[in-house]
Amino acid sequence: MDKQVFFGLKKVFEQNMEAALITVTSVLGSTPRKPGAKMLVFADGMTIGTIGGGCGEAEGRREALNVLWTHESKTYRLNMTADIAQEEGMVCGGIMELLIEYIGAHNPLEISGLYKDYLSALENNDDPILATLIEATEKSQVGRKLIISNQKVVGDLGNQDLNNIVFAKGKVSTGRCQPSLICLDTKFNFCEISSPKLAYRLLLEPPTTVVQLLILGAGHIAVPLATMAKIVGYEVTVVDDRPSFANVNRFNTADKVICDDFERVLETYNINSQTFVVIITRGHRYDKVCLRKVINQPAAYIGMIGSRKRVKSLIIDLEEEGVPSEVLRKLYSPIGLKIGAETPEEIAVCILAELIKVQREETKPKMN
Template sequence: MEFIKALLNTDKSKENIIITIVSGGNINSKIILSDNEIIYSNNDKINWEPIIQAIPKNKKSQLISLNDEKIYIEFLRKANNVVICGAGHISIPIIKMCKLLDLPVTVIDDRITFTDNAVRAGADNVICEAFEKALDRIEGDNGTYFIIVTRGHRYDQICLQKIIEKENAYIGMIGSRSRVRKVLDYIEEQGISREKLNKVYTPIGLSIGAETPAEIAVAIMAQVIEVKNKERGSGNYSEDILNAIMNENTRDIPKAQVTIVSRRGSAPREVGTKMIVLKDGTMIGTIGGGCVEANLRLAAFQSIENNKCQLIQADMTGSEAEDDGMVCGGIVEIYVEPLL
């Protein structure tokens, strides 16, 4: 588990990339690259420099081919999470959509009746406190999406002033163009650079003619999804996956990691999605369910038994996928590696 230990010790403030050879004679050779410096390698005989030079500029996790080998480039990020400032009528459908999208969501409001509504809607974390104090407790990182929708816009400026200096993946603030301009101008006068302020998505949401709270929530979440999928690599080791690997109850159980390394079409999970299969049959995480996942479970057992990695192509366009009720019709490549 030296790789996992090195992964856990990476400096999260740096750009961290995992490079894994997933086919050919050097299969499962891998490095961790942190700000272009190799901090872990399980095969020092390989000249990694040509592979490093081939890292995609778009910073999205993906499978590349080089010298007859397939190589998975995985850009690491912290897990995505959404922070909503305000627990009013727009926030409730946003919370529900976050749950559908497997996005952990924190809601802040200083009114207990409204925070109770957020709890009932399914928010993972609810803070009933003054916005300024609550935001002092939230650090923000490159996976945090801030949504500012306070009542009557009364606290939007306070929230933005607190959030703008935090690391983030997205900041969106509701309001008319004229009002937003006044807020941004005021904050600039307080010493915040216009360059930072220009990165705020405002008026918030995609322009779809939204009118009702639910429609506005759809527009906001559509924009969050657009930003998430456009600007971030999708590689990620979730807390559940790391616990399955390192937890004392499962650490010594032979297991395999299953990772989607490429996707064509509308497959149900994105590149970088991971699942752990234990030798006893337990599965942690999912790569989409159905017959494909069942077949990969068998492949994982085989990898555990033989201590060999596999690169498998799964076709979700056929009748088996239809029988499972999948509306997706994509083709994915999946890398199965034993973790013994």
């Protein structure tokens, strides 16, 4: 969940306000936002977050105000045809399906409680997965939610078979950075969204769709990697203990630049299932310090640069120190996709390509 929307929802509950939460649940064709994007609309028309801007967002906002008036959640198909979008200087031509949920005093207590539990789990870094029923045979079931957090389950989708399927799916989805759609027929078998037998659709959302990239080492490869990763949409943090390297002048696109001892930084840095870690320090000693600190963390990706001989030596050292070999197999090394990269910029491209590939769940750790 976007930080702004998170804090907006907290404000809604803390101040007993009313709001409508818009979530993009599915898209068809060219659209400005993808599933999971959210926008919060208040009764005075103020908004937090975005579902793409322009005329499409204005239409979504209007429907959200209607939901605030009726106190009834609903789904809405937003047709962003090219001729309409062109009026705003955009050519989209796609369709976004929106789930628009009423949040306020007219919610049943259990719904308000679920939202509060979810926000609390996010705040405590419990990596909750949120499942929302967006289509069902019984209209009254639409909008029901289930929260899966550290093997705990809160909520009810109105059917035990649905609960069981989502729980099983949620366990294997841990670490995903993108929302996913579950489509089921009347017998609870998986099916395509276009299937005539489609009876249920559920949206599974990870704790956040903002992927965090932690770059350990601020050398020549780190500069283009930080720049390109930011363009792709990562939240970038760069760490190094050398002031001449770790500074905002060299990394003016990074979200955060930390100049401090690697070990000290990693003692308190929050690494979660949406964190990608790239170790590209200036030497074996610093690589070892960083890898020792991060290898047991629930990162989505841990990669380290270095020759096979150098990496193998480091792995042996850590195994002798008691780090289990199965844990060390999480390491991606040699780092990056094989594209014949030579320059720092090309190496940064091959590293970023591997991050994207892992993010889309198309590969496995490749430690040799």
